[in-house]
């Protein structure tokens with residue numbers, strides 16, 4: 276499943292090529308993905324100029340010159356590919372731009388979504404109203420994390436994966452961030468000290484940043500959003516390393532289950 280780093284990598288590739296481009300033709304091959312596609316999507320996009328491509332959580336936001344934003348989510352298996360030859364039965368949408376650029380939306384499992392929303396209404400829209408802070412934004416710092424977690428007794432790992440608090444910290448990134456911050460995934464979320472909260476925020480930003488850099492290095496015409504983690508996958512310190520020695524040298528990595536998901540951590544250096 277594409278996680279925040281893959282979506283951000285895709286956004287950066289789109290942002291390098293697309294702003295200022297105008298939709299010449301949109302081919303829509305189905306009426307729905309996870310949800311029905313917007314009525315008359317092709318004709319509403321035709322002739323519109325693309326102002327820029329933003330990201331909120333794992334949604335891509337294509338801002339148009341008519342006050343509307345095309346919202347796109349990759350679901351389980353969605354990805355975008357520039358140019359090249361058609362991708363076959365799973366290429367549900369094809370965007371042709373006036374400058375000759377072609378962007379193909381491919382989604383075999385069809386859990387993705389595309390919608391058109393008034394740009395001014397995005398924050399209040401049902402896709403976005405409940406979302407927490409962006410982990411890479413400057414507003415996400417130690418003090419912000421402490422106030423989000425204050426009074427919460429749930430496990431720290433489950434808290435940082437709660438999209439209503441902070442978005443985009445998926446299962447892999449939660450385990451890796453907690454290991455770097457030397458914090459146990461099982462400790463109660465509401466009892467972090469300021470220095471620990473700052474350490475955890477720094478670790479989350481570093482882990483996501485490295486994953487984005489890893490995905491970005493392999494990009495050319497292919498916009499990678501296939502859910503592959505690229506070079507980052509080889510750098511896991513605890514994820515899927517149960518039984519292997521931790522870098523601290525004092526214990527082996529343990530696997531437990533929290534909220535139905537696997538957690539990997541070192542009982543010696545994570546407290």
Ligand SMILES: [Zn+2]
Pocket residue numbers: 521522523524525526541542543544545
């Ligand atoms: Zn350790």
